[in-house]
Amino acid sequence: MNTEYTAVIKNEEGWWIGWIEEISGVNCQEKTREELIETLKITLQEAIEFNKEEALIAAGQVYMEEKIAI
Numbered sequence: 001m002n003t004e005y006t007a008v009i010k011n012e013e014g015w016w017i018g019w020i021e022e023i024s025g026v027n028c029q030e031k032t033r034e035e036l037i038e039t040l041k042i043t044l045q046e047a048i049e050f051n052k053e054e055a056l057i058a059a060g061q062v063y064m065e066e067k068i069a070i
Contacts, residue, residue, distance in 0.1 A: 006020065007019070016035070016036040017029050017036070026044050028040050
């Protein structure tokens with residue numbers, strides 16, 4: 001699945017700072033714009049995997065999965 005997310009980025013006092021609009025808590029800071037985009041991608045992937053693991057733990061042994069598109 002190829003899902004797109006929106007990065008909000010800005011340069012402040014020599015640092016590039018960015019957030020992913022759709023996922024709370026995904027934010028990074030790097031010296032270059034290119035490094036920021038790469039770090040945001042990695043952090044977003046890690047956050048999604050962590051959230052998946054947490055959801056499965058919370059669901060317990062018996063659960064169903066359903067794809068939802070918006």
